[in-house]
Amino acid sequence: MTATLIWILVALVAIGLYLSWTAGRLDRLHARIDAARAALDAQLLRRASVAQELATSGVLDPAASIVLYEAAHAARQAEEEQREVAESELSQALRAVFAEREQVDAVRAAPGGEEAARELTEAVRRVPMARRFHNDAVGGARRLREHRKVRWFRLAGHAPFPMAFEMDDEPPAALADRAS
Numbered sequence: 001m002t003a004t005l006i007w008i009l010v011a012l013v014a015i016g017l018y019l020s021w022t023a024g025r026l027d028r029l030h031a032r033i034d035a036a037r038a039a040l041d042a043q044l045l046r047r048a049s050v051a052q053e054l055a056t057s058g059v060l061d062p063a064a065s066i067v068l069y070e071a072a073h074a075a076r077q078a079e080e081e082q083r084e085v086a087e088s089e090l091s092q093a094l095r096a097v098f099a100e101r102e103q104v105d106a107v108r109a110a111p112g113g114e115e116a117a118r119e120l121t122e123a124v125r126r127v128p129m130a131r132r133f134h135n136d137a138v139g140g141a142r143r144l145r146e147h148r149k150v151r152w153f154r155l156a157g158h159a160p161f162p163m164a165f166e167m168d169d170e171p172p173a174a175l176a177d178r179a180s
Contacts, residue, residue: 022144023155029141033162036134040165043130044087047123048075051094054120059110064097088168094124098172117175124171131165138162 054060055069071086071093078086098104107113141162150156 019149019153019155022147022149026141026144026150026155026159029137029144030159030162033134033137033141036130036137037165040127040130040134043123043126044083045076047120047127048072048087048090050116050120050123051090052076054107054116057110057112057116059107059113059116060097060103064103067093068097084165084167091168091170094175095170095172098174101174104174121175124175128169128171131167131169135164138164 049072051068052072055065055072058065060068071090075083075086075090104117107117110116144150145156145161
């Protein structure tokens with residue numbers, strides 16, 4: 001009788017340890033999502049700031065400056081619910097303004113343009129990477145949260161269900177050529 005109770009106790013402790021380990025893993029995934037989201041936000045802000053700075057520098061033609069400035073400003077000021085749309089519109093504006101290599105060459109030819117073009121190229125290249133890291137972390141947490149043991153024992157606690165950041169982040173062809 002006591003041997004049976006000991007085995008039951010050992011099994012309960014093992015299950016408890018496993019559930020505790022799973023909850024810790026889920027907590028680490030949520031922390032990774034938070035860090036990846038902060039990195040993504042920083043890269044999106046950097047891209048919008050560089051685009052806005054370039055739009056006000058006077059090296060672009062007036063129409064391109066207005067389009068780029070308005071899209072960058074909207075991306076910087078967007079509420080969380082509208083952020084993905086605003087960032088996608090900035091990507092589209094960047095592609096429209098820098099569709100031709102001549103526009104990039106004109107920016108590079110202006111005083112301080114070489115640095116501005118390099119900074120914009122880096123910002124445009126880093127956004128898709130940061131978004132991919134974020135969405136990978138979200139995918140891992142979602143997969144773990146879908147397991148029955150996580151749902152039955154409510155191991156996720158009150159943490160909100162992680163959402164991927166979906167946006168159009170395709171870089172302008174003229175800038176993408178420079179990045180490689």
